[in-house]
Amino acid sequence: MPIYLDLHEMPDGVTAEHVAEMHQADLHVEHKYNCRGLTYWCDEKRQTAFCLIEAPNKKALENLHAEAHGDIPLRIIEVDGTIVESFLGRIEDPEKSKNTKLNIINDPAFRVLMVIETSNYLNRLEANQFTLFTQKFHNNVSKTLKKFNGRVVKKDNNSYLVSFKSVTDAILCALKIQFQFKYVTPKFDPASRILNIALSSGIPITNKDNIFEDTITLASRMCDIVKEQLVITNEVKLLYESENRNATIDNKLIKTLRPNEEKFLTQLIDFIEQVWSKPNFNVNDFSKALGLSKSQLYRKLTNLTGQSPNNFLREFKLHKALKLLHNQNGNISEVAFETGFNSPAYFSKCFYNKYGILPSKYIQQHIV
The missing domain is CATH 3.30.70.1230 (Nucleotide cyclase, GGDEF domain)
Known part of the structure; x- marks a missing residue:
């Protein structure tokens, strides 16, 4: 049966004890909807709570909450139990709270995530x-x-x-x-x-x-x-x-990225993901779409990435091309045109300048 994680926003004054009582109410009627409450997380500081529930579908989960306490979740997503445990450390109630009369868990689901990349x-x-x-x-x-x-x-x-x-x-x-x-x-x-x-x-x-x-x-x-x-x-x-x-x-x-830098980074990548493969797309289009002058775009991009807009766009396309070649999604000419390069020869030159190897040589050496 699928496992779902749902989000509840806690009104002012609602405490971890109140959330524990709501969880108990869920457990009392869960059998009516073929659900099984696994555990929950409560964050009094951020006024959020998350329930992890095994259920036949999202509607059954909503009906369960509606009867138990009337607090319908704002959002429900289907999750993998192993992944939830990796992020949050558990998929069942903590041992120390299982034998108590009221299972109060004041344990936030807020996390700091680290991405490490080497080479x-x-x-x-x-x-x-x-x-x-x-x-x-x-x-x-x-x-x-x-x-x-x-x-x-x-x-x-x-x-x-x-x-x-x-x-x-x-x-x-x-x-x-x-x-x-x-x-x-x-x-x-x-x-x-x-x-x-x-x-x-x-x-x-x-x-x-x-x-x-x-x-x-x-x-x-x-x-x-x-x-x-x-x-x-x-x-x-x-x-x-x-x-x-x-x-x-x-x-x-x-x-430390300032809030405006975070916003710019998000807008930048969201936009470029949509247009990077268009052969006629250029820096003028780039600046207009982001609502910046060419000088503003240049300044913001070089401060963030150390690259000019032209270099950034070219390298972004080369990264995409490398993935396509690696996954054997087309020959060199097909990949060149698919990633917005006007000619295979120019693509090969840019690829060599970036990676120190020609696309043809990369295919020979690294693709089985």
Whole structure:
């Protein structure tokens, strides 16, 4: 039977005890709707609650809540239990609360998420085996994540997605991984000495269909796009300073995106994802669509990415082209035109300048 996570906004004055009573009411009538309440999360500070319920469909879940207490959820998404546990640490009530008369769980579902990416873009795509470097790197990261209570949601040879309850743990963990990275990377291979880390925070349900989708998307984009190697959102900065009695973030070690930079990054990538493959799309179209003059676009983009608009657009297309080639979605000419290049020859030249290898050679060496 499917598992659903739903979002409730708590009115002023509603406490964790009230939410526990609502949960109890759900359990008393769940059998009528063929549902099974697994657990819930309550956040008095942010006035949110989340229920994890096994149900035949969303309507059954809504009917259950309607009869039990009348508080219909604002949003319901279908989830995978293993993924929920990876992010939030459990899919059942905590042991200590199971034998109490009223199961009060004042446990927020708010999380700080960390995205880690190592090596260059080409190697992130083509890596299929653990080298000596990656073994050392992963051993080091695993120990550090364990020390700072990070829960690994997903990982591969070159990247991690990690969930933290504490923003302080997340910040200190990121700094530790960054500091230790230089001691596990080979000095003779500069491509392996690239490490990008980004931290963002949020609740598991927004207006998207997947758990923590907004938070993951922002952290991933920060990791891929922002020129600094350790980047956090403004919310993460404020939470860290609040947890640590207004201790300040060292701007030399950590780049904090201002709210207007976060907004620009989101608008930028949302827009370019829609138009990047159009061959006639140019920087003038870019600036008009974002409501900026060419000089404003240049300034904002270079401050954020270190690249001019033309270079940024070209590299974005090359990243897409590399994925298409890697996944064997067309030959070189087809990929060139599909990614908005006017000629295969110009595409091959740009590809070589970016990755140090011709597309034809890449296919011969890396595609089985």
